[in-house]
Amino acid sequence: MILLTGGAGYIGLHTAAVLIAAGHDVVLFDNFSNSKPLGVQRLEAIVGRPVPCVQGDVRSRQDMDGLFDQHTISAVIHFAGLKAVGESATQPLHYYDNNVAGTLVLLEAMMRAEVRRIVFSSSACVYGEPDSSPIPETAALRPANTYGRTKLMIEDILRDLHGAAPDWSIALLRYFNPVGAHPGGLIGEDPNGIPNNLMPFVTQVAVGRLAELQVFGGDYPTPDGSGVRDYIHVMDLAEGHQASLDWALRDPQQVLTVNLGTGCGYSVLDLVRAFEQASGQAIPYRIVARRAGDVPAYWGDASLARQRLGWTARRTLEDMCRDAWNWQRKNPQGFA
Numbered sequence: 001m002i003l004l005t006g007g008a009g010y011i012g013l014h015t016a017a018v019l020i021a022a023g024h025d026v027v028l029f030d031n032f033s034n035s036k037p038l039g040v041q042r043l044e045a046i047v048g049r050p051v052p053c054v055q056g057d058v059r060s061r062q063d064m065d066g067l068f069d070q071h072t073i074s075a076v077i078h079f080a081g082l083k084a085v086g087e088s089a090t091q092p093l094h095y096y097d098n099n100v101a102g103t104l105v106l107l108e109a110m111m112r113a114e115v116r117r118i119v120f121s122s123s124a125c126v127y128g129e130p131d132s133s134p135i136p137e138t139a140a141l142r143p144a145n146t147y148g149r150t151k152l153m154i155e156d157i158l159r160d161l162h163g164a165a166p167d168w169s170i171a172l173l174r175y176f177n178p179v180g181a182h183p184g185g186l187i188g189e190d191p192n193g194i195p196n197n198l199m200p201f202v203t204q205v206a207v208g209r210l211a212e213l214q215v216f217g218g219d220y221p222t223p224d225g226s227g228v229r230d231y232i233h234v235m236d237l238a239e240g241h242q243a244s245l246d247w248a249l250r251d252p253q254q255v256l257t258v259n260l261g262t263g264c265g266y267s268v269l270d271l272v273r274a275f276e277q278a279s280g281q282a283i284p285y286r287i288v289a290r291r292a293g294d295v296p297a298y299w300g301d302a303s304l305a306r307q308r309l310g311w312t313a314r315r316t317l318e319d320m321c322r323d324a325w326n327w328q329r330k331n332p333q334g335f336a
């Protein structure tokens with residue numbers, strides 16, 4: 001049985017769908033602080049069978065020990081955490097508690113249960129502003145915000161843990177910008193309130209929930225002046241987790257750190273144009289001032305994941321836009 005902490009969230013649900021289709025048994029664990037039980041019901045509709053889901057908090061020793069007592073877990077994929085960069089600046093203690101302290105409680109429970117394989121959701125934001133793109137995994141780590149520092153601290157904890165317990169197998173996955181949805185449109189990204197991130201903002205404009213997109217900055221040193229990122233389809237990301245899990249289950253007893261991105265950069269305006277094409281919807285937009293803290297352009301070097309995991313992102317920007325739109329069109333209010 002594979003434990004997915006934060007498994008009811010955006011990336012957790014998509015990964016669960018891919019793992020179950022590949023024949024894995026999974027148990028989801030979530031406190032529903034940023035997700036809804038309906039998402040799990042939709043996952044069950046996709047895979048055509050019940051998916052066990054335990055409600056609890058990774059920061060609770062009692063919850064974690066109970067979970068490992070009840071299920072025979074062979075590996076953990078640790079998604080549970082908070083991810084809003086702006087909120088992490090105003091509520092730093094809440095972020096360190098949820099992300100860092102929560103991970104410590106999980107790892108101690110894994111120690112007691114003798115489970116020694118973990119795949120961790122890190123982020124490209126551990127790189128901060130990189131010297132150049134594509135960013136290799138060996139680039140300097142200098143996160144520019146509290147959220148990113150929680151991810152780097154957890155990476156450091158896991159590297160130190162491996163130093164002391166070399167029989168652990170640990171995959172640190174640095175995601176670039178996950179977007180899109182399962183092609184059936186039953187699950188997708190459902191942020192609370194006004195979206196901070198580009199793709200859910202665009203889909204909510206398309207569906208009429210928001211009037212227009214603000215493009216943050218038109219004067220960056222990029223081909224069209226708007227910011228450039230490495231957008232990756234969430235189904236490709238989910239398959240990257242499958243490959244990482246298969247690696248961990250082979251018991252390599254190593255720490256593997258890989259970027260999960262496409263290796264391509266697209267601008268905000270590239271994404272808007274691709275979305276308009278894929279959806280047939282016009283996206284009214286206005287170019288406004290840069291957003292504080294934004295890096296002009298970065299994308300990942302995706303070659304190590306190909307070499308080590310045999311995984312590579314296959315889906316195009318058009319696929320990302322089509323599937324994001326299919327989800328939003330069928331669920332204008334998300335999981336509400």
Ligand code: NAD
Nearest residue numbers: 006009010011031032033034035057058080081083121123
């Ligand atoms: P999400 O918020 O949709 O999913 C996270 C899930 O964890 C939610 O269901 C939430 O309810 C749960 N959770 C949070 N704190 C918990 C706790 N203390 N105990 C139990 N459950 C808890 O986010 P996501 O986009 O699916 O991201 C998953 C992971 O990937 C996160 O760790 C995030 O930091 C990381 N990540 C996400 C992105 C992205 O753009 N989506 C990029 C890089 C890294």
Ligand code: UD1
Nearest residue numbers: 085123125177196197198201214215216227229268293294
């Ligand atoms: C943000 C987080 C990053 C996290 C990532 C994935 C910051 C500073 N970084 O990255 O830590 O890993 O999300 O969840 O928040 N944009 C607009 N208009 C909008 C929204 C965004 O023009 O309404 C632009 C941004 O300026 C940027 C691009 O779209 O150029 C992507 O933004 P976003 O989706 O928020 O992701 P990142 O900022 O790359």
